[in-house]
Amino acid sequence: MAETIYVRGEGGGIHPMDLPLxxxxxxxxxxxxxxxxNEDGTPYIEAAPKESEGSGPVFTTPLTEPAKTANKPDWVGWAVVQGxxxxxxxxxxxxxxxxxxxTPSTT
Known part of the structure; x- marks a missing residue:
């Protein structure tokens, strides 16, 4: 059975979506x-995965700066987090x- 998450769209509507997206x-x-x-529209806070769960895909914007080699969508998400x-x-x-x-390089 697929896990369901809730996503707020560009128009503000909340949509249930089955994983994988x-x-x-x-x-x-x-x-x-x-x-x-969350289902009621409140901000979702991702819990740290349990050790037995492994590391699956990330479903939210990044909380830490991506590596310089990360793909563009990760950098777009980081920029959005920065305002x-x-x-x-x-x-x-x-x-x-x-x-x-x-973060500026110090080389």
Whole structure:
């Protein structure tokens, strides 16, 4: 039986979605264009996985800065967490996102 999560869409509606999410939905969730919420619409706080569960896919925007080698959706999500507009961040290049929202290198 598939696990069901709740996602707030761009229009504000809350939609139940079975896991695994379709790739385009997962990408928009990673970018911060959609938000995972509880069934009643309150913010979802992801619990740390139990040791026996292993590490599955992440269904929320990143809480820590992605590696410089991470893909663009991870950087878009990070920029959104930092206060960027999701659509504006998605329109930037990965290099621009790293320059504007990444920790400066000390090399």
């Amino acid at each position: 379709p790739e385009p939905i997962q990408e928009r969730l990673t970018k911060g264009m959609l938000q995972r919420v 960027a507009d999701p659509e504006e961040a998605d329109g930037m290049t990965k290099a621009d996102l790293i320059e504007k929202y990444g």
